[in-house]
Amino acid sequence: MTAPQLPKFLDPKTLDRIKRLDVRARLVVEGFISGQHRSPYHGYAVEFATHREYAPGDDIRHIDWKVWSKTDRHYIKEYEEETNMRCTILLDCSKSMRYTVPWSKFDYAATAAASLAYLLQQQQDAVGLVAFNTKVQKHIPSSSHPNHLKLLMHELENLQPDDQTDVSRVFPELAQQIRRRGLVVLFSDLFTDIPTLSEALRQFRLRKHEVIVFQVMHNDELTFPFEDNTLFRGLEMDVQLHTEPRALRQSYLENVEKFLEQVRKTCASAGIDYVLMNTNEPLDAVLGTYLTFRQKVRRSALRH
Incomplete structure:
Protein backbone atom coordinates (compact mmCIF):
# COMPACT_ATOMS: atom_id res chain seq x y z
CA MET A 1 0.00 0.00 0.00
CA THR A 2 1.42 3.39 -0.95
CA ALA A 3 1.36 6.33 1.45
CA PRO A 4 -1.40 8.86 0.80
CA GLN A 5 -0.27 11.94 -1.08
CA LEU A 6 -0.35 15.24 0.75
CA PRO A 7 -2.62 17.87 -0.82
CA LYS A 8 -0.67 20.05 -3.22
CA PHE A 9 -1.64 23.26 -1.44
CA LEU A 10 0.56 22.22 1.50
CA ASP A 11 3.74 22.27 -0.58
CA PRO A 12 5.80 25.35 0.43
CA LYS A 13 6.12 26.59 -3.16
CA THR A 14 2.36 26.42 -3.60
CA LEU A 15 1.73 28.06 -0.23
CA ASP A 16 3.94 30.95 -1.34
CA ARG A 17 1.39 31.77 -4.04
CA ILE A 18 -1.29 32.21 -1.38
CA LYS A 19 -0.65 35.79 -0.33
CA ARG A 20 -3.01 35.99 2.63
CA LEU A 21 -1.31 34.60 5.70
CA ASP A 22 -4.56 33.73 7.48
CA VAL A 23 -5.59 31.57 4.53
CA ARG A 24 -2.20 29.84 4.49
CA ALA A 25 -2.45 29.10 8.20
CA ARG A 26 -5.98 27.72 7.93
CA LEU A 27 -5.01 25.42 5.07
CA VAL A 28 -1.95 24.12 6.91
CA VAL A 29 -3.92 23.40 10.09
CA GLU A 30 -6.84 21.82 8.24
CA GLY A 31 -4.39 19.65 6.32
CA PHE A 32 -2.78 18.58 9.56
CA ILE A 33 -5.97 17.89 11.51
CA SER A 34 -7.74 16.08 8.66
CA GLY A 35 -8.01 12.39 9.49
CA GLN A 36 -7.36 12.95 13.18
CA HIS A 37 -10.11 12.45 15.74
CA ARG A 38 -9.04 15.43 17.78
CA SER A 39 -6.45 18.16 17.93
CA PRO A 40 -2.98 17.07 19.11
CA TYR A 41 -3.18 19.68 21.85
CA HIS A 42 -6.22 18.07 23.44
CA GLY A 43 -5.38 17.41 27.06
CA TYR A 44 -1.96 19.03 26.68
CA ALA A 45 -2.11 21.36 29.70
CA VAL A 46 -2.79 18.85 32.43
CA GLU A 47 -1.73 19.12 36.06
CA PHE A 48 -1.97 16.59 38.86
CA ALA A 49 -4.72 17.44 41.34
CA THR A 50 -5.35 14.70 43.93
CA HIS A 51 -5.84 10.97 44.62
CA ARG A 52 -9.05 9.04 45.06
CA GLU A 53 -9.69 5.36 45.68
CA TYR A 54 -9.99 3.15 42.60
CA ALA A 55 -13.51 2.21 41.52
CA PRO A 56 -14.55 -0.43 38.94
CA GLY A 57 -14.53 1.14 35.47
CA ASP A 58 -11.68 3.57 36.17
CA ASP A 59 -8.83 3.64 33.66
CA ILE A 60 -6.10 1.47 35.21
CA ARG A 61 -3.46 3.57 33.46
CA HIS A 62 -4.10 6.26 36.08
CA ILE A 63 -3.47 4.01 39.07
CA ASP A 64 -0.64 5.36 41.22
CA TRP A 65 1.51 2.24 41.61
CA LYS A 66 3.88 3.97 44.01
CA VAL A 67 1.02 4.50 46.45
CA TRP A 68 -0.10 0.88 45.92
CA SER A 69 3.39 -0.40 46.79
CA LYS A 70 3.22 1.42 50.13
CA THR A 71 -0.45 0.89 51.08
CA ASP A 72 -1.46 -2.23 49.12
CA ARG A 73 -4.53 -0.25 47.97
CA HIS A 74 -5.36 1.12 44.54
CA TYR A 75 -5.64 4.89 44.18
CA ILE A 76 -6.29 6.87 41.02
CA LYS A 77 -4.45 10.04 40.13
CA GLU A 78 -6.98 12.71 39.24
CA TYR A 79 -5.97 15.50 36.90
CA GLU A 80 -7.39 18.90 36.20
CA GLU A 81 -7.06 20.63 32.85
CA GLU A 82 -5.92 24.19 32.48
CA THR A 83 -8.36 25.55 29.94
Missing part, protein backbone atom coordinates in the same frame (compact mmCIF):
# COMPACT_ATOMS: atom_id res chain seq x y z
CA ASN A 84 -6.30 28.68 29.39
CA MET A 85 -2.87 27.53 28.38
CA ARG A 86 -0.82 30.59 27.48
CA CYS A 87 1.60 30.42 24.57
CA THR A 88 4.01 33.11 23.43
CA ILE A 89 5.44 32.74 19.92
CA LEU A 90 8.88 34.31 19.40
CA LEU A 91 9.64 35.07 15.75
CA ASP A 92 13.12 36.02 14.54
CA CYS A 93 12.84 38.89 12.05
CA SER A 94 16.54 39.55 11.47
CA LYS A 95 18.05 39.93 8.00
CA SER A 96 19.37 36.36 7.84
CA MET A 97 15.75 35.19 7.80
CA ARG A 98 15.31 36.88 4.39
CA TYR A 99 17.14 34.10 2.58
CA THR A 100 15.92 33.36 -0.14
CA VAL A 101 13.20 34.48 -2.56
CA PRO A 102 10.43 33.86 -3.29
CA TRP A 103 9.92 31.47 -0.31
CA SER A 104 12.26 32.77 2.38
CA LYS A 105 13.04 31.40 5.81
CA PHE A 106 10.98 34.25 7.22
CA ASP A 107 7.96 33.41 5.04
CA TYR A 108 8.20 29.81 6.18
CA ALA A 109 8.63 30.71 9.86
CA ALA A 110 5.84 33.30 9.79
CA THR A 111 3.48 30.78 8.19
CA ALA A 112 4.45 28.17 10.79
CA ALA A 113 3.86 30.71 13.56
CA ALA A 114 0.49 31.69 12.10
CA SER A 115 -0.49 28.03 11.75
CA LEU A 116 0.40 27.30 15.37
CA ALA A 117 -1.51 30.40 16.52
CA TYR A 118 -4.54 29.26 14.52
CA LEU A 119 -4.32 25.77 16.01
CA LEU A 120 -4.06 27.08 19.57
CA GLN A 121 -6.96 29.46 19.14
CA GLN A 122 -9.08 26.58 17.83
CA GLN A 123 -8.38 25.02 21.23
CA GLN A 124 -9.45 28.29 22.92
CA ASP A 125 -5.96 28.74 24.33
CA ALA A 126 -4.30 32.12 24.70
CA VAL A 127 -1.55 32.93 22.22
CA GLY A 128 0.73 35.95 21.87
CA LEU A 129 3.47 37.11 19.50
CA VAL A 130 6.90 38.66 19.89
CA ALA A 131 8.87 39.67 16.79
CA PHE A 132 12.52 40.47 17.52
CA ASN A 133 15.98 41.13 16.09
CA THR A 134 18.35 43.32 18.15
CA LYS A 135 15.31 44.35 20.19
CA VAL A 136 11.63 43.58 20.43
CA GLN A 137 9.96 44.93 17.30
CA LYS A 138 6.43 43.88 18.17
CA HIS A 139 4.93 42.43 21.35
CA ILE A 140 1.31 41.31 21.42
CA PRO A 141 0.40 39.77 24.79
CA SER A 142 -1.35 36.39 24.87
CA SER A 143 -5.13 36.36 24.52
CA SER A 144 -7.83 33.87 23.58
CA HIS A 145 -10.29 36.51 22.37
CA PRO A 146 -11.80 35.58 18.96
CA ASN A 147 -10.61 38.83 17.35
CA HIS A 148 -7.08 38.38 18.66
CA LEU A 149 -6.08 36.02 15.85
CA LYS A 150 -6.91 38.68 13.24
CA LEU A 151 -4.55 41.08 15.00
CA LEU A 152 -1.76 38.49 15.06
CA MET A 153 -2.19 37.71 11.37
CA HIS A 154 -2.18 41.41 10.49
CA GLU A 155 1.04 42.04 12.40
CA LEU A 156 2.72 38.95 10.95
CA GLU A 157 1.88 40.02 7.42
CA ASN A 158 3.38 43.46 7.97
CA LEU A 159 6.67 42.37 9.51
CA GLN A 160 9.83 42.94 7.48
CA PRO A 161 13.10 41.19 8.44
CA ASP A 162 15.85 43.67 9.25
CA ASP A 163 19.00 44.14 11.33
CA GLN A 164 20.85 41.41 13.24
CA THR A 165 19.83 38.98 15.99
CA ASP A 166 20.68 39.69 19.62
CA VAL A 167 19.05 37.12 21.90
CA SER A 168 21.37 38.12 24.76
CA ARG A 169 19.45 41.39 25.12
CA VAL A 170 15.99 40.33 24.02
CA PHE A 171 15.35 37.04 25.85
CA PRO A 172 16.19 38.11 29.43
CA GLU A 173 13.92 41.13 28.97
CA LEU A 174 11.10 38.96 27.61
CA ALA A 175 11.51 36.34 30.34
CA GLN A 176 10.76 39.03 32.91
CA GLN A 177 7.78 40.35 30.97
CA ILE A 178 6.12 36.95 30.40
CA ARG A 179 5.23 36.52 34.06
CA ARG A 180 2.61 33.81 33.88
CA ARG A 181 4.08 30.36 33.40
CA GLY A 182 3.30 28.91 29.98
CA LEU A 183 4.64 27.71 26.66
CA VAL A 184 7.29 29.67 24.74
CA VAL A 185 7.77 28.71 21.08
CA LEU A 186 10.76 30.07 19.18
CA PHE A 187 11.07 30.20 15.38
CA SER A 188 14.58 31.24 14.34
CA ASP A 189 17.64 30.18 12.37
CA LEU A 190 19.57 30.68 15.64
CA PHE A 191 22.52 32.37 13.98
CA THR A 192 24.31 33.36 17.17
CA ASP A 193 27.12 31.85 19.20
CA ILE A 194 26.21 28.81 21.29
CA PRO A 195 27.11 30.12 24.80
CA THR A 196 24.98 33.22 24.19
CA LEU A 197 22.09 31.11 22.92
CA SER A 198 22.36 28.74 25.89
CA GLU A 199 22.26 31.52 28.47
CA ALA A 200 19.43 33.34 26.68
CA LEU A 201 17.20 30.25 26.48
CA ARG A 202 17.96 29.41 30.11
CA GLN A 203 16.18 32.62 31.15
CA PHE A 204 12.83 31.10 30.18
CA ARG A 205 13.50 27.76 31.85
CA LEU A 206 14.48 29.50 35.09
CA ARG A 207 10.97 30.94 35.16
CA LYS A 208 9.45 27.47 34.64
CA HIS A 209 8.28 28.06 31.07
CA GLU A 210 8.14 25.11 28.71
CA VAL A 211 10.17 25.95 25.62
CA ILE A 212 10.05 24.60 22.07
CA VAL A 213 12.73 25.66 19.60
CA PHE A 214 12.00 25.39 15.88
CA GLN A 215 15.27 26.01 14.05
CA VAL A 216 14.33 27.21 10.57
CA MET A 217 16.92 26.51 7.89
CA HIS A 218 16.69 26.96 4.14
CA ASN A 219 17.36 23.83 2.11
CA ASP A 220 20.30 25.63 0.44
CA GLU A 221 21.91 26.12 3.85
CA LEU A 222 21.53 22.44 4.66
CA THR A 223 22.62 20.96 1.32
CA PHE A 224 24.84 23.66 -0.29
CA PRO A 225 23.72 22.80 -3.84
CA PHE A 226 25.77 25.49 -5.62
CA GLU A 227 27.94 24.39 -8.56
CA ASP A 228 29.25 27.36 -10.56
CA ASN A 229 31.43 30.20 -9.33
CA THR A 230 29.23 32.14 -6.94
CA LEU A 231 29.32 35.48 -5.14
CA PHE A 232 28.10 35.02 -1.56
CA ARG A 233 26.96 38.16 0.28
CA GLY A 234 26.38 38.45 4.00
CA LEU A 235 22.83 39.38 5.02
CA GLU A 236 23.63 40.63 8.52
CA MET A 237 27.25 41.66 7.94
CA ASP A 238 28.78 43.66 5.09
CA VAL A 239 30.99 40.87 3.75
CA GLN A 240 31.14 39.00 0.47
CA LEU A 241 33.05 36.05 -0.97
CA HIS A 242 33.48 35.05 -4.60
CA THR A 243 34.44 31.39 -4.77
CA GLU A 244 34.08 28.00 -6.41
CA PRO A 245 31.48 26.26 -4.19
CA ARG A 246 32.50 22.66 -4.87
CA ALA A 247 35.84 23.29 -3.16
CA LEU A 248 34.01 24.41 -0.01
CA ARG A 249 31.10 21.95 0.09
CA GLN A 250 32.54 19.25 2.34
CA SER A 251 33.97 21.59 4.99
CA TYR A 252 30.85 23.76 4.85
CA LEU A 253 28.49 20.82 5.41
CA GLU A 254 30.68 19.51 8.26
CA ASN A 255 30.54 22.89 9.98
CA VAL A 256 26.78 23.16 9.52
CA GLU A 257 26.26 19.71 11.04
CA LYS A 258 28.54 20.62 13.93
CA PHE A 259 26.53 23.80 14.53
CA LEU A 260 23.20 21.95 14.42
CA GLU A 261 24.48 19.31 16.83
CA GLN A 262 25.62 22.02 19.24
CA VAL A 263 22.17 23.61 19.11
CA ARG A 264 20.52 20.21 19.72
CA LYS A 265 22.74 19.53 22.72
CA THR A 266 22.18 23.02 24.10
CA CYS A 267 18.42 22.52 23.98
CA ALA A 268 18.58 18.99 25.40
CA SER A 269 20.73 20.06 28.35
CA ALA A 270 18.18 22.75 29.25
CA GLY A 271 15.15 20.47 28.92
CA ILE A 272 14.02 22.26 25.77
CA ASP A 273 12.31 20.50 22.87
CA TYR A 274 14.09 20.98 19.54
CA VAL A 275 12.86 20.60 15.96
CA LEU A 276 14.84 21.31 12.79
CA MET A 277 12.66 22.78 10.04
CA ASN A 278 13.76 22.58 6.40
CA THR A 279 11.95 25.09 4.17
CA ASN A 280 11.48 22.37 1.55
CA GLU A 281 9.29 20.31 3.87
CA PRO A 282 5.49 20.69 3.92
CA LEU A 283 4.51 22.66 7.00
CA ASP A 284 1.67 20.39 8.04
CA ALA A 285 4.02 17.40 8.00
CA VAL A 286 6.58 19.17 10.17
CA LEU A 287 4.04 20.46 12.69
CA GLY A 288 2.03 17.26 12.59
CA THR A 289 4.96 14.96 13.22
CA TYR A 290 6.16 17.02 16.15
CA LEU A 291 2.80 17.68 17.81
CA THR A 292 1.73 14.06 17.50
CA PHE A 293 5.00 13.00 19.09
CA ARG A 294 4.44 15.53 21.88
CA GLN A 295 1.00 14.11 22.55
CA LYS A 296 2.43 10.60 22.88
CA VAL A 297 5.06 11.85 25.32
CA ARG A 298 2.37 13.51 27.45
CA ARG A 299 0.25 10.36 27.49
CA SER A 300 3.28 8.31 28.50
CA ALA A 301 4.01 10.74 31.34
CA LEU A 302 0.44 10.37 32.61
CA ARG A 303 0.77 6.58 32.71
CA HIS A 304 3.79 6.89 34.99
Whole structure:
Protein backbone atom coordinates (compact mmCIF):
# COMPACT_ATOMS: atom_id res chain seq x y z
CA MET A 1 0.00 0.00 0.00
CA THR A 2 1.42 3.39 -0.95
CA ALA A 3 1.36 6.33 1.45
CA PRO A 4 -1.40 8.86 0.80
CA GLN A 5 -0.27 11.94 -1.08
CA LEU A 6 -0.35 15.24 0.75
CA PRO A 7 -2.62 17.87 -0.82
CA LYS A 8 -0.67 20.05 -3.22
CA PHE A 9 -1.64 23.26 -1.44
CA LEU A 10 0.56 22.22 1.50
CA ASP A 11 3.74 22.27 -0.58
CA PRO A 12 5.80 25.35 0.43
CA LYS A 13 6.12 26.59 -3.16
CA THR A 14 2.36 26.42 -3.60
CA LEU A 15 1.73 28.06 -0.23
CA ASP A 16 3.94 30.95 -1.34
CA ARG A 17 1.39 31.77 -4.04
CA ILE A 18 -1.29 32.21 -1.38
CA LYS A 19 -0.65 35.79 -0.33
CA ARG A 20 -3.01 35.99 2.63
CA LEU A 21 -1.31 34.60 5.70
CA ASP A 22 -4.56 33.73 7.48
CA VAL A 23 -5.59 31.57 4.53
CA ARG A 24 -2.20 29.84 4.49
CA ALA A 25 -2.45 29.10 8.20
CA ARG A 26 -5.98 27.72 7.93
CA LEU A 27 -5.01 25.42 5.07
CA VAL A 28 -1.95 24.12 6.91
CA VAL A 29 -3.92 23.40 10.09
CA GLU A 30 -6.84 21.82 8.24
CA GLY A 31 -4.39 19.65 6.32
CA PHE A 32 -2.78 18.58 9.56
CA ILE A 33 -5.97 17.89 11.51
CA SER A 34 -7.74 16.08 8.66
CA GLY A 35 -8.01 12.39 9.49
CA GLN A 36 -7.36 12.95 13.18
CA HIS A 37 -10.11 12.45 15.74
CA ARG A 38 -9.04 15.43 17.78
CA SER A 39 -6.45 18.16 17.93
CA PRO A 40 -2.98 17.07 19.11
CA TYR A 41 -3.18 19.68 21.85
CA HIS A 42 -6.22 18.07 23.44
CA GLY A 43 -5.38 17.41 27.06
CA TYR A 44 -1.96 19.03 26.68
CA ALA A 45 -2.11 21.36 29.70
CA VAL A 46 -2.79 18.85 32.43
CA GLU A 47 -1.73 19.12 36.06
CA PHE A 48 -1.97 16.59 38.86
CA ALA A 49 -4.72 17.44 41.34
CA THR A 50 -5.35 14.70 43.93
CA HIS A 51 -5.84 10.97 44.62
CA ARG A 52 -9.05 9.04 45.06
CA GLU A 53 -9.69 5.36 45.68
CA TYR A 54 -9.99 3.15 42.60
CA ALA A 55 -13.51 2.21 41.52
CA PRO A 56 -14.55 -0.43 38.94
CA GLY A 57 -14.53 1.14 35.47
CA ASP A 58 -11.68 3.57 36.17
CA ASP A 59 -8.83 3.64 33.66
CA ILE A 60 -6.10 1.47 35.21
CA ARG A 61 -3.46 3.57 33.46
CA HIS A 62 -4.10 6.26 36.08
CA ILE A 63 -3.47 4.01 39.07
CA ASP A 64 -0.64 5.36 41.22
CA TRP A 65 1.51 2.24 41.61
CA LYS A 66 3.88 3.97 44.01
CA VAL A 67 1.02 4.50 46.45
CA TRP A 68 -0.10 0.88 45.92
CA SER A 69 3.39 -0.40 46.79
CA LYS A 70 3.22 1.42 50.13
CA THR A 71 -0.45 0.89 51.08
CA ASP A 72 -1.46 -2.23 49.12
CA ARG A 73 -4.53 -0.25 47.97
CA HIS A 74 -5.36 1.12 44.54
CA TYR A 75 -5.64 4.89 44.18
CA ILE A 76 -6.29 6.87 41.02
CA LYS A 77 -4.45 10.04 40.13
CA GLU A 78 -6.98 12.71 39.24
CA TYR A 79 -5.97 15.50 36.90
CA GLU A 80 -7.39 18.90 36.20
CA GLU A 81 -7.06 20.63 32.85
CA GLU A 82 -5.92 24.19 32.48
CA THR A 83 -8.36 25.55 29.94
CA ASN A 84 -6.30 28.68 29.39
CA MET A 85 -2.87 27.53 28.38
CA ARG A 86 -0.82 30.59 27.48
CA CYS A 87 1.60 30.42 24.57
CA THR A 88 4.01 33.11 23.43
CA ILE A 89 5.44 32.74 19.92
CA LEU A 90 8.88 34.31 19.40
CA LEU A 91 9.64 35.07 15.75
CA ASP A 92 13.12 36.02 14.54
CA CYS A 93 12.84 38.89 12.05
CA SER A 94 16.54 39.55 11.47
CA LYS A 95 18.05 39.93 8.00
CA SER A 96 19.37 36.36 7.84
CA MET A 97 15.75 35.19 7.80
CA ARG A 98 15.31 36.88 4.39
CA TYR A 99 17.14 34.10 2.58
CA THR A 100 15.92 33.36 -0.14
CA VAL A 101 13.20 34.48 -2.56
CA PRO A 102 10.43 33.86 -3.29
CA TRP A 103 9.92 31.47 -0.31
CA SER A 104 12.26 32.77 2.38
CA LYS A 105 13.04 31.40 5.81
CA PHE A 106 10.98 34.25 7.22
CA ASP A 107 7.96 33.41 5.04
CA TYR A 108 8.20 29.81 6.18
CA ALA A 109 8.63 30.71 9.86
CA ALA A 110 5.84 33.30 9.79
CA THR A 111 3.48 30.78 8.19
CA ALA A 112 4.45 28.17 10.79
CA ALA A 113 3.86 30.71 13.56
CA ALA A 114 0.49 31.69 12.10
CA SER A 115 -0.49 28.03 11.75
CA LEU A 116 0.40 27.30 15.37
CA ALA A 117 -1.51 30.40 16.52
CA TYR A 118 -4.54 29.26 14.52
CA LEU A 119 -4.32 25.77 16.01
CA LEU A 120 -4.06 27.08 19.57
CA GLN A 121 -6.96 29.46 19.14
CA GLN A 122 -9.08 26.58 17.83
CA GLN A 123 -8.38 25.02 21.23
CA GLN A 124 -9.45 28.29 22.92
CA ASP A 125 -5.96 28.74 24.33
CA ALA A 126 -4.30 32.12 24.70
CA VAL A 127 -1.55 32.93 22.22
CA GLY A 128 0.73 35.95 21.87
CA LEU A 129 3.47 37.11 19.50
CA VAL A 130 6.90 38.66 19.89
CA ALA A 131 8.87 39.67 16.79
CA PHE A 132 12.52 40.47 17.52
CA ASN A 133 15.98 41.13 16.09
CA THR A 134 18.35 43.32 18.15
CA LYS A 135 15.31 44.35 20.19
CA VAL A 136 11.63 43.58 20.43
CA GLN A 137 9.96 44.93 17.30
CA LYS A 138 6.43 43.88 18.17
CA HIS A 139 4.93 42.43 21.35
CA ILE A 140 1.31 41.31 21.42
CA PRO A 141 0.40 39.77 24.79
CA SER A 142 -1.35 36.39 24.87
CA SER A 143 -5.13 36.36 24.52
CA SER A 144 -7.83 33.87 23.58
CA HIS A 145 -10.29 36.51 22.37
CA PRO A 146 -11.80 35.58 18.96
CA ASN A 147 -10.61 38.83 17.35
CA HIS A 148 -7.08 38.38 18.66
CA LEU A 149 -6.08 36.02 15.85
CA LYS A 150 -6.91 38.68 13.24
CA LEU A 151 -4.55 41.08 15.00
CA LEU A 152 -1.76 38.49 15.06
CA MET A 153 -2.19 37.71 11.37
CA HIS A 154 -2.18 41.41 10.49
CA GLU A 155 1.04 42.04 12.40
CA LEU A 156 2.72 38.95 10.95
CA GLU A 157 1.88 40.02 7.42
CA ASN A 158 3.38 43.46 7.97
CA LEU A 159 6.67 42.37 9.51
CA GLN A 160 9.83 42.94 7.48
CA PRO A 161 13.10 41.19 8.44
CA ASP A 162 15.85 43.67 9.25
CA ASP A 163 19.00 44.14 11.33
CA GLN A 164 20.85 41.41 13.24
CA THR A 165 19.83 38.98 15.99
CA ASP A 166 20.68 39.69 19.62
CA VAL A 167 19.05 37.12 21.90
CA SER A 168 21.37 38.12 24.76
CA ARG A 169 19.45 41.39 25.12
CA VAL A 170 15.99 40.33 24.02
CA PHE A 171 15.35 37.04 25.85
CA PRO A 172 16.19 38.11 29.43
CA GLU A 173 13.92 41.13 28.97
CA LEU A 174 11.10 38.96 27.61
CA ALA A 175 11.51 36.34 30.34
CA GLN A 176 10.76 39.03 32.91
CA GLN A 177 7.78 40.35 30.97
CA ILE A 178 6.12 36.95 30.40
CA ARG A 179 5.23 36.52 34.06
CA ARG A 180 2.61 33.81 33.88
CA ARG A 181 4.08 30.36 33.40
CA GLY A 182 3.30 28.91 29.98
CA LEU A 183 4.64 27.71 26.66
CA VAL A 184 7.29 29.67 24.74
CA VAL A 185 7.77 28.71 21.08
CA LEU A 186 10.76 30.07 19.18
CA PHE A 187 11.07 30.20 15.38
CA SER A 188 14.58 31.24 14.34
CA ASP A 189 17.64 30.18 12.37
CA LEU A 190 19.57 30.68 15.64
CA PHE A 191 22.52 32.37 13.98
CA THR A 192 24.31 33.36 17.17
CA ASP A 193 27.12 31.85 19.20
CA ILE A 194 26.21 28.81 21.29
CA PRO A 195 27.11 30.12 24.80
CA THR A 196 24.98 33.22 24.19
CA LEU A 197 22.09 31.11 22.92
CA SER A 198 22.36 28.74 25.89
CA GLU A 199 22.26 31.52 28.47
CA ALA A 200 19.43 33.34 26.68
CA LEU A 201 17.20 30.25 26.48
CA ARG A 202 17.96 29.41 30.11
CA GLN A 203 16.18 32.62 31.15
CA PHE A 204 12.83 31.10 30.18
CA ARG A 205 13.50 27.76 31.85
CA LEU A 206 14.48 29.50 35.09
CA ARG A 207 10.97 30.94 35.16
CA LYS A 208 9.45 27.47 34.64
CA HIS A 209 8.28 28.06 31.07
CA GLU A 210 8.14 25.11 28.71
CA VAL A 211 10.17 25.95 25.62
CA ILE A 212 10.05 24.60 22.07
CA VAL A 213 12.73 25.66 19.60
CA PHE A 214 12.00 25.39 15.88
CA GLN A 215 15.27 26.01 14.05
CA VAL A 216 14.33 27.21 10.57
CA MET A 217 16.92 26.51 7.89
CA HIS A 218 16.69 26.96 4.14
CA ASN A 219 17.36 23.83 2.11
CA ASP A 220 20.30 25.63 0.44
CA GLU A 221 21.91 26.12 3.85
CA LEU A 222 21.53 22.44 4.66
CA THR A 223 22.62 20.96 1.32
CA PHE A 224 24.84 23.66 -0.29
CA PRO A 225 23.72 22.80 -3.84
CA PHE A 226 25.77 25.49 -5.62
CA GLU A 227 27.94 24.39 -8.56
CA ASP A 228 29.25 27.36 -10.56
CA ASN A 229 31.43 30.20 -9.33
CA THR A 230 29.23 32.14 -6.94
CA LEU A 231 29.32 35.48 -5.14
CA PHE A 232 28.10 35.02 -1.56
CA ARG A 233 26.96 38.16 0.28
CA GLY A 234 26.38 38.45 4.00
CA LEU A 235 22.83 39.38 5.02
CA GLU A 236 23.63 40.63 8.52
CA MET A 237 27.25 41.66 7.94
CA ASP A 238 28.78 43.66 5.09
CA VAL A 239 30.99 40.87 3.75
CA GLN A 240 31.14 39.00 0.47
CA LEU A 241 33.05 36.05 -0.97
CA HIS A 242 33.48 35.05 -4.60
CA THR A 243 34.44 31.39 -4.77
CA GLU A 244 34.08 28.00 -6.41
CA PRO A 245 31.48 26.26 -4.19
CA ARG A 246 32.50 22.66 -4.87
CA ALA A 247 35.84 23.29 -3.16
CA LEU A 248 34.01 24.41 -0.01
CA ARG A 249 31.10 21.95 0.09
CA GLN A 250 32.54 19.25 2.34
CA SER A 251 33.97 21.59 4.99
CA TYR A 252 30.85 23.76 4.85
CA LEU A 253 28.49 20.82 5.41
CA GLU A 254 30.68 19.51 8.26
CA ASN A 255 30.54 22.89 9.98
CA VAL A 256 26.78 23.16 9.52
CA GLU A 257 26.26 19.71 11.04
CA LYS A 258 28.54 20.62 13.93
CA PHE A 259 26.53 23.80 14.53
CA LEU A 260 23.20 21.95 14.42
CA GLU A 261 24.48 19.31 16.83
CA GLN A 262 25.62 22.02 19.24
CA VAL A 263 22.17 23.61 19.11
CA ARG A 264 20.52 20.21 19.72
CA LYS A 265 22.74 19.53 22.72
CA THR A 266 22.18 23.02 24.10
CA CYS A 267 18.42 22.52 23.98
CA ALA A 268 18.58 18.99 25.40
CA SER A 269 20.73 20.06 28.35
CA ALA A 270 18.18 22.75 29.25
CA GLY A 271 15.15 20.47 28.92
CA ILE A 272 14.02 22.26 25.77
CA ASP A 273 12.31 20.50 22.87
CA TYR A 274 14.09 20.98 19.54
CA VAL A 275 12.86 20.60 15.96
CA LEU A 276 14.84 21.31 12.79
CA MET A 277 12.66 22.78 10.04
CA ASN A 278 13.76 22.58 6.40
CA THR A 279 11.95 25.09 4.17
CA ASN A 280 11.48 22.37 1.55
CA GLU A 281 9.29 20.31 3.87
CA PRO A 282 5.49 20.69 3.92
CA LEU A 283 4.51 22.66 7.00
CA ASP A 284 1.67 20.39 8.04
CA ALA A 285 4.02 17.40 8.00
CA VAL A 286 6.58 19.17 10.17
CA LEU A 287 4.04 20.46 12.69
CA GLY A 288 2.03 17.26 12.59
CA THR A 289 4.96 14.96 13.22
CA TYR A 290 6.16 17.02 16.15
CA LEU A 291 2.80 17.68 17.81
CA THR A 292 1.73 14.06 17.50
CA PHE A 293 5.00 13.00 19.09
CA ARG A 294 4.44 15.53 21.88
CA GLN A 295 1.00 14.11 22.55
CA LYS A 296 2.43 10.60 22.88
CA VAL A 297 5.06 11.85 25.32
CA ARG A 298 2.37 13.51 27.45
CA ARG A 299 0.25 10.36 27.49
CA SER A 300 3.28 8.31 28.50
CA ALA A 301 4.01 10.74 31.34
CA LEU A 302 0.44 10.37 32.61
CA ARG A 303 0.77 6.58 32.71
CA HIS A 304 3.79 6.89 34.99
